[in-house]
Amino acid sequence: MDIFLQQLINGLTIGSIYALVALGYTMVYGVLKLINFAHGDLVAFSAYIGLVVMMQLSGAISSSAVIILLTFIVTMIIIAAAGVTLERIAYRPLRSAPRLSAVVSALGASLVIENGIMLIWGPRPKIFPADIVPSINWNIGGVYIGLLQLLVLVISFTLMFILYFFVNRTKLGTAMRASAIDQDAARLMGINVNKIIMTTFIIGSALGAVGGLFIGMYYRGIYFNMGWIYGLNAFVAAIIGGIGNIPGAMLGGLLLGVFNALISGYLSSSWALALTYVLLIVIMIFRPTGILGERVAEKV
Template sequence: MEYFIQQTINGLSVGSIYALIALGYTMVYGIIKLINFAHGDVFMFGAFAGLYVTKGLEKYNLPSVLVFLIALVFAMGTSALLGMVIERTAYRPLRAASRIAVLITAVGVSFLLENGGIFIVGPQAKGFPEIIAKKQINLFGSVQIDTNQIMILMLTILLMILLHYIVQKTKTGKAMRAVSFDMEAARLMGINVDRTISSTFAIGSSLAAAAGVIFGMTYNSVDPLMGVLPGLKAFVAAVLGGIGSIPGALVGGLLLGTVETGISSIGYSLWRDGVAFAVLILILIFKPSGLFGKNVREKV
């Protein structure tokens, strides 16, 4: 039982990263029915933004918690700006185009960000400094949790609460819900649809950046192609939870992280990626709407 609890804690830490990335997928899809495959590379951009800010602050001998907060806010802010630029330049001109054209564009933007990152920072992995020193805390028996895992879980919960407040209580959130329900009716009611979609990209990109900083602190290494696999797994998490559902993205990410960790813990670590995509296949076969999604009939 102690071993099971320990692996569950480890899985929730990994799943929190997937959940934060998956939120961007599910928010954008809920608004404009677009799978933004460049989202994983926004996650990469956020990780590098956090890395260079952290290195730039090393000479000032600031408290580690303050360095972390500055790096996190800077990464989230710059990634939000990047998300808005991507939406404005790549997706908005194709708003009336076919879905396949927009999907191909998303893949193209992904390649652009990856190769742009290789051109600017080089293909080699960069070491991510340990901003906050890890300390092991013994819960009971052989079950342990480190301060980094606690920080990941607390930050994920905090960002989810903040996102829930924005979507449910703010004017921007109400506009997002209206646009996701009926874009043309929302436009007729005076909602600035373009601004609302841009805000959605900004919020989703900032959450991916937070995941990027957390990833760098956890694995102490970042590279220009680091967003490919986590981005695809976050997409699996979004589909698992029900793409378009914000609670579904959170639950899907946590479940996927727990399943992956469980597979690794029983000696099949080489299969963890395959299992993640096997989950996608099974969900698409048996429950395409996901755990929290709803089957919606479309008129032909």
């Protein structure tokens, strides 16, 4: 039972990071029907940017809470700007081109960012400082939870709640959902769809940046091609939850995290990735649109 609870905590921590990254995939898919393959690499980029910002700040500021807060804000802004640039350069010119062209462009953008990171920071892994979040651990009935884990959980859930509120309860959020359903009809409502797409990239990239920073702080080692594996996991999470569906991405991320952690706890971590895809296949067989995805049935 202890192993179960411990792995549940660990899984929720990793899962909430997956969820943050998965949201970027699912939101962009929602409005553009495009898998933004470069999203994972933006996440990797955010870890590197975050590390640079953090090292600069720690020379100037002594309070680690302030350092962390500023690192998050600055990194989110930079990555959001990168996401908007990506959309402008790689996707907007192909808006009316066949779907496959945009997918190829996405793969190309992914390679550009990945190799760009390698050119700037080199091929060897970089390490996040160990003591940036004090290593405080609580023992609750035999189950350990660290301060960093608690931070990851609280911040991720807060951000997801804010996003959910924004999308479902605000005017701009409703316009975003409308644009995802029918872009021309949205234009007829007076919605500037280009602005909505830009907003989607800003939010998705900023959430991805938080995910990238958490990956750096939690696992500490970051490497230039890490966007591939974390991106793939988050992408699988988005599909499991139902691509295009925001609560689906959150659920898919958490589910995948817990699933991975339980496999690692009871079996072996080397099985985690293989069985992730078994899970994906099983879910796709029984629910091809994902757990919360809508059945695509068009009324003529």
